[in-house]
Amino acid sequence: MVCFRKVFMIRNYYKKKILQAVQETFPDILSDLSGIDILKPRKPEWGDISTNAPMIIAKVLKKRPDETASLLIKTLNDINHRTSGGHFASRIEFAAPGFINIFFSREFMFGILNSIFESGYRFGYSDEKKGEGYLVEYVSANPTGPLHIGHGRGAVLGDVICRVLKCCGYDVLREFYVNDAGAQVKNLVLSVIERIKEIEGKGEANIPEDGYKGEYVREIAQRLILETKIGYESALENQAVVREFAVNYMLDRIKSTLGTLGVEFDNFFSESILFDRGMVERCIREFESESKVFEKDGALFLRMENNDDDKDRVLRKSNGYYTYFASDIAYHRDKFERENGRFQKIIDIWGSDHHGYIPRMKGAVRLLGYNPENFIVILVQMVRVLKDGKPVKMSKREGDFITLDEIMQDVGRDATRYTFLMRKGDAQLDFDIDILKSQSLNNPVYYAQYGYARICSILRKAAEAGIGLPAGISKEDFDGLVLSEELDIIKKMGEFPDLLDNISKSLEPHLLVYYIQELQAMFHQYYTKYKKTEKVLSDDPVKLNGRLALIIALKTVLKNAFDLMGVDAPERMSMKGDEDEE
RNA sequence: GGGCCAGUAGCUCAACGGAUAGAGCAACGGCCUUCUAAGCCGUAGGUUGGGGGUUCGAGUCCCUCCUGGCUCGCCA
Numbered sequence: 001m002v003c004f005r006k007v008f009m010i011r012n013y014y015k016k017k018i019l020q021a022v023q024e025t026f027p028d029i030l031s032d033l034s035g036i037d038i039l040k041p042r043k044p045e046w047g048d049i050s051t052n053a054p055m056i057i058a059k060v061l062k063k064r065p066d067e068t069a070s071l072l073i074k075t076l077n078d079i080n081h082r083t084s085g086g087h088f089a090s091r092i093e094f095a096a097p098g099f100i101n102i103f104f105s106r107e108f109m110f111g112i113l114n115s116i117f118e119s120g121y122r123f124g125y126s127d128e129k130k131g132e133g134y135l136v137e138y139v140s141a142n143p144t145g146p147l148h149i150g151h152g153r154g155a156v157l158g159d160v161i162c163r164v165l166k167c168c169g170y171d172v173l174r175e176f177y178v179n180d181a182g183a184q185v186k187n188l189v190l191s192v193i194e195r196i197k198e199i200e201g202k203g204e205a206n207i208p209e210d211g212y213k214g215e216y217v218r219e220i221a222q223r224l225i226l227e228t229k230i231g232y233e234s235a236l237e238n239q240a241v242v243r244e245f246a247v248n249y250m251l252d253r254i255k256s257t258l259g260t261l262g263v264e265f266d267n268f269f270s271e272s273i274l275f276d277r278g279m280v281e282r283c284i285r286e287f288e289s290e291s292k293v294f295e296k297d298g299a300l301f302l303r304m305e306n307n308d309d310d311k312d313r314v315l316r317k318s319n320g321y322y323t324y325f326a327s328d329i330a331y332h333r334d335k336f337e338r339e340n341g342r343f344q345k346i347i348d349i350w351g352s353d354h355h356g357y358i359p360r361m362k363g364a365v366r367l368l369g370y371n372p373e374n375f376i377v378i379l380v381q382m383v384r385v386l387k388d389g390k391p392v393k394m395s396k397r398e399g400d401f402i403t404l405d406e407i408m409q410d411v412g413r414d415a416t417r418y419t420f421l422m423r424k425g426d427a428q429l430d431f432d433i434d435i436l437k438s439q440s441l442n443n444p445v446y447y448a449q450y451g452y453a454r455i456c457s458i459l460r461k462a463a464e465a466g467i468g469l470p471a472g473i474s475k476e477d478f479d480g481l482v483l484s485e486e487l488d489i490i491k492k493m494g495e496f497p498d499l500l501d502n503i504s505k506s507l508e509p510h511l512l513v514y515y516i517q518e519l520q521a522m523f524h525q526y527y528t529k530y531k532k533t534e535k536v537l538s539d540d541p542v543k544l545n546g547r548l549a550l551i552i553a554l555k556t557v558l559k560n561a562f563d564l565m566g567v568d569a570p571e572r573m574s575m576k577g578d579e580d581e582e
Numbered sequence: 583g584g585g586c587c588a589g590u591a592g593c594u595c596a597a598c599g600g601a602u603a604g605a606g607c608a609a610c611g612g613c614c615u616u617c618u619a620a621g622c623c624g625u626a627g628g629u630u631g632g633g634g635g636u637u638c639g640a641g642u643c644c645c646u647c648c649u650g651g652c653u654c655g656c657c658a
Contacts, residue, residue, distance in 0.1 A: 011598095039600065052600060055638065065638075097638060099601070142658075182658055210657090299656050310585080310654095317656040324658045355586055356653045379587080381651085422606095423595065426587065428651070430594075435607095444606065446620045458617045502598080514596065517605075528613090528622040535617055573620070 008115055009498045011038050014049050014102065017088065021075040022053060026068075029060065039099075040495075047093065047101030048491055055098035065098025073100060086111075109487055110478045112494035116553040117472040124496045124560055126169045133171040133342045135335050136162050138349035139258070139265075140177040143250040144188040145214055147257045147404040149431055150351060154380045156420040156566070158349045159263040160509040161378070163564045168504040173343065174265045177331065180247050181271040182324060187211050188250075189243045195221035197232045214400075216253075220246050257404050262413060262566045271327055279330040280322055283368075284315060292367055302329075308363035308372060329364045336370050345374050347507070352379040352426060378507055380425040386432040402433070411436045411443070414567045418445035421565055424510045444517070445567060451520035452562070453573040454527060455555045458536050462548065465537065473549040480546025483534065485526040489550065492519050493557045500564075509565070516561050523554060 015038045022033065035056040041047055054069035061068065073092050080087045086107030093101045116123045138158025141151050158174070166172045179185070191211035195218045198205035207213050224230055224245050235242050251268070258264070274280050284300070287293045292303050298318035302325075305312055315326040335346045350357070355377075362372040385392045385402055393400060408416050410433065419436070422444065423429055436443065462469065470477065481487065499515050536547040562569040 035599095037598070037600080039598085042597095042601075042604085046601070050600090052639095055600090059638080095601075097601080179658070184658060297656080301656095314656045319656075321656090323656070328658095352587075353652060354658095358586085381587085427595075428588080443620090447606090450618080450620050454618060454621085461617055506598090510596085514605080521605085524621055525623090527617075528619090530617095531614095531622095532616065537617055573618080 008112075008494075009501055010049065010112075010494050011498050013088070014038055014051075017076065017079060018051050018053055018072075018100075021072050021079055022057065024079075025071050025075045026057060026061070029057065033057075041101060046095060046099070047091070048104040050095075050099050050101045052099060054094075054100060058098060066094060066096070069094045069098055069100055076100070076102075104491065106478070109490045109494075110473070110475065112490050113473045113478065113549065113553055116493060116556055117549070120556060121560060121563075123556060124500045125167045126497070126501070128169050130169050131171060132169075132344055133173070134162075134165050134345045134347060135173045135175060135338070135343040136165070136347045136349070137175045137177055137335075139254075139263070140179070141254060142179045142182075142184045143247045143254065144184050144212060145250065146216060147254055148401050149383045149385055149404055149407055150380075152261060152404040152407065152416060153383050153420045153425070153429065154349050154351065155258060155261060155263045156417050157378070157380055157425050157509060160421060160512070160565055161347070161349075161503075161507055163566070164500055164503045164509060164512075167564065168500055170504070171342065173267060175267045175269055175335075176265045178247075178251065178268055178270045181275060181327065183210070185243060185247060188217070188246055189239050191217050192221050192224065192242055192246050193232070193235045193239070196225060196230070196235050199225065200232050202232050220249050223249065260405065260408055260413065261416065269331070271331070274327050274330045274334070275322075279334060280327050283330045283333060284326065287315075287367070302364070302367070304360065304363045308366060309359045313360055325360065325364075328361065329368070332361065332365060332375065333368050336365075336368070336374075345376060347376045347378060349378045349380060349425075352381045355379055376507070378425055381428050383429045383431050386430055387434060407431070407433075414449070415443045415445050417566055418443070418448070418513065421509055421513050424508050444513075446573070448516045448520050448558075448562075449568070449570050450573055451523050452555065452558050452569050453571065455523070455551045455558075456571040458551060459548075459555070462537055467537070467544070467548070469552065470545050470549045473546070473553075477542060477545035477549060480538075480540065480543040481550060483526075483530070485522065485529065486547070486550055489519070489522050489526065489554060492522060493553060496557050496560070512561060512565055516558065516565075519554070519558065519561075523551075 015036075018036065018038065019033070022029065022036070033056065036051060036053045039050045039052065041050045054065045054072060057063075057068045057072075058065040073094060076089070076092050080089045080092065087105045088108050089102045090105040091103040093103075095101050119125070136158055139147075139151055139155045141147055147155075162172050162174050187208060187210045190208050191213070194205040194207050194211070197203050199218070199221055224235075224242065228241065228245065230238070230241065284293065287302060293315065294301055294303065294312075299314050300316035301312040302315050303312055304310075313325055314323050315329075316322050332346065335343060348361075358377050361377070362375060365372045365375045387402075392402060404416075411419075415436065419431065420429075459469065481490070496515070499511060503509055503511055534543070536544075536551055538544045538547060559569050
């Protein structure tokens with residue numbers, strides 16, 4: 001058997017073999033070979049994995065691609081026969097204009113299946129990069145209102161990115177930045193106080209221009225009165241009390257929504273702490289001593305020109321207050337410095353309306369003495385909510401919006417998460433409430449879950465028939481797997497570790513959805529095609545054991561993928577028309 | 583006006599610079615006495631916004647134009 005140790009990535013495995021072949025065939029070649037690529041062919045007749053190496057080498061050596069290819073194939077065949085424990089390829093072919101196509105051997109596919117059983121729920125996981133730290137900040141909604149759908153998208157994306165990074169062996173900290181020091185919170189406080197006045201009948205609520213008019217503000221006021229016995233006048237005098245209560249109330253509510261969504265955080269980092277601990281001042285003092293700032297018109301500017309930004313930026317306004325940018329610099333410095341530099345990479349997930357802020361923050365990171373490349377911003381486009389076919393205007397201040405809680409009540413957590421994960425973050429997304437409500441049975445998440453439930457159903461049937469489930473795959477039972485659909489499913493499952501590695505680098509979790517969708521389609525097709533002829537529960541004991549092993553492995557891979565997406569993997573699903581059961 | 587992102591099937595979107603551009607919805611026609619029909623099969627649908635360029639090869643990279651979104655504060 002081909003040796004599978006720890007995480008096994010097919011791409012890397014074959015890349016090694018091909019590079020080895022290149023070295024052995026052309027020992028004198030010195031050029032840069034980074035153009036050599038390992039591809040997954042689109043057509044079955046092009047093999048299971050292929051490379052463009054002949055073309056790259058042909059260019060360097062000024063030879064014809066078919067010449068370099070035939071030499072490489074010769075060496076590859078040689079290596080294939082030398083490989084201890086079994087061959088990795090059953091066929092190695094040339095294809096015009098200069099590809100080498102490799103077909104997996106049965107030994108290789110047996111190895112994939114075997115490694116799924118060996119790794120189980122950790123299949124696809126890695127501990128290779130252990131120690132490399134990522135601090136991922138996401139959501140970070142102002143505690144001035146309930147979460148809306150846009151927050152949900154960022155939350156799910158951040159959550160799944162963290163899950164994938166963790167399983168790829170990174171040291172991950174999930175953080176929520178609480179903007180509890182700025183003007184927005186102040187506006188909330190004033191709004192709450194006005195509602196208190198209204199409730200006590202001391203006049204009409206006079207919500208300030210930048211205040212919040214949502215119903216929840218009245219709720220905060222009512223609770224505040226109830227729990228602290230505070231009145232209008234004392235609230236005016238003790239705004240800090242109102243502030244603390246309101247922020248805590250909103251944070252609790254936000255946390256509860258996140259809990260429903262299945263999104264967790266390791267840390268909630270308060271903006272106020274940056275000021276309380278003098279972290280903002282410290283940054284500014286150091287910038288001053290390094291002549292990175294200057295005063296103009298009574299304000300303090302950070303020199304950003306000719307850096308990453310196109311403009312000098314204000315850190316301290318002429319009224320003496322610091323800008324949001326100033327505290328954000330201190331915050332990001334802390335991220336890099338925290339726990340003796342535990343985090344090499346800082347990832348922020350922002351709404352794409354903040355994209356103009358990226359050069360500024362990158363520049364600040366550079367001025368702090370860190371490499372801006374280690375500060376990565378993922379942008380998430382705002383979600384447009386459609387109702388009655390028309391976009392719903394959403395204004396937090398006007399209190400006119402659909403909350404994330406309401407969305408989840410309508411379509412459920414799984415569908416909500418799945419919908420957000422279906423597209424990459426920086427693409428516009430329409431969330432049509434009516435369609436998701438009325439056609440929720442058509443939701444793609446059910447397609448994915450249905451396949452899982454089907455597998456469980458077969459395994460239940462097997463148990464009922466007294467058939468023991470295999471805990472692994474033996475060489476003999478593997479002989480029962482000969483249908484091309486079966487082998488294709490095995491190959492696809494083998495891609496899972498590559499996929500996770502890819503996502504951990506590209507930070508694009510939507511690939512997970514596409515993978516599940518494809519894998520499920522393969523299973524549904526296989527199931528339907530053979531439900532009358534070649535059932536999993538075959539009378540032939542070799543086929544039976546092979547197929548049981550296949551679907552148990554499939555169940556494992558699917559479960560792992562679902563877990564990473566935070567979507568439920570149901571053991572059974574009721575069919576249409578069965579609603580009245582139970 | 584400057585900057586960032588996008589423009590791919592009727593709609594929503596995929597496709598590390600690789601071979602004949604793919605799914606899902608929607609449309610049309612089929613498949614349930616058998617391991618779950620929330621499934622499967624088939625048909626139709628495209629000059630990848632337009633035009634140049636780079637090379638063995640471009641939806642992908644460069645230039646330019648068109649269109650849309652976002653953004654250009656001593657707001658956060």
